[in-house]
Amino acid sequence: MTTAVEHYDRFLAEHYTWMLGGDMPALAAAQRAYLAGLGVGDDPAGPLAVDLGCGPGHSSLALAGLGFDPVLAVDLSRPLLDEVAAHAVGVPAVEPVHADLRAVLRDRVGPGGAGVVVCLGDTLTHLPTRGDVAALLGGIRAALAPGGLAVLAYRDLTEPLTGTERFLPVRATEDRIMTCFLEYPEDYDDYTVVVHDLLHTRGGPADGWTLRKSSYRKLRISHAWVLGQCRAAGLRVTEERVGPGGMRTVVLRHATGSWGR
Structure with missing residues (x-):
């Protein structure tokens, strides 16, 4: 049994963009439209965006296209970060960062430093424990500026398929x-x-x-559990969606900030 990082580095990374559809400019454009539809980029609380578990970089490119600068594209997979760097040639706002999700907000952003933090593509379920998920949500809350926005996407795998x-x-x-x-x-x-x-x-x-x-x-993290942990961390849930394959998207605001919703 390999770890998630080993699985991506040795097996999945070289095929990941193909799995998503294969056309990075189209993927970035579609992600930009999707994030904009969730309110990302509307009256941002700050120029810094963080893409936790960035994969090949389509969300990071989308955030740069929405005006965020810099965009920290964070992952533990070096092959995927190399791909991010290749796709981001000519997009100086995107900075590939090889770092652990559980430490990067503290080490690179600090309290109130981010206008938006996204953690998409089932990245939450790649963390070792549920305690790590809860701690990361607390870290996101601490890193967001007042009124800042967070977007999570994950699958609820608690109900076994047969x-x-x-x-x-x-x-x-x-x-x-x-x-x-x-x-x-x-x-x-x-x-x-x-x-x-x-x-x-x-x-x-x-x-x-x-x-x-x-x-x-x-x-295996349940949707209800994640929502509870978000609220406990001081993140206010403003929108929920369910997409293809059961991927759940949750939009959150810094609970003590101001927002026009």
Whole structure:
């Protein structure tokens, strides 16, 4: 069993942009429109944005496109940060940062230094423990300026899938097929789910398929629990959405700040 970082560095990172659709400018444009629709960029509380678990950088580019400068693109995967740097050539606002999510807000931002913090793409479930999630939410609250905005996106994996429902298609093209399989082991009770990523690739139409596979554990955190932890941290929930694949998006404000909503 690998850690989340090992899984991304050794297996997933090189395919991550392809999994999202493959066209980084289009991905960044779509993310910019989505974040703008959530109110990101409207009367920002400050120019600094932080993208926690930035992946290949589409959200960081979107934040820069919304006028934030600088944008700290934070991840522990060096291959993904290298990709961010390549995509951000000509976008000096985006700064790739190799750092642990649990420390970067304290070390690089400080109290009240950020206008917006986003943590998207199921990044919360990659943290080791639920205590780490709660601590990160407290760190986000501390880092936000009064009236600052936070956006979280994560999946509630607390209800086990059964049978063939555990097989989740990710993407398929003529040379790559990605499938995810979820396993709910008894050894960790209701605390984690084991994610098995299965990738079939081939060099051309006449070539055979090659299978690569890798597994890691993700946290099972309920939507109700996350909302409770947000409120306990001093973050006010202003909007909730449910998207494809059960991805939940929560928009939050610094609870002691002012806002026009």
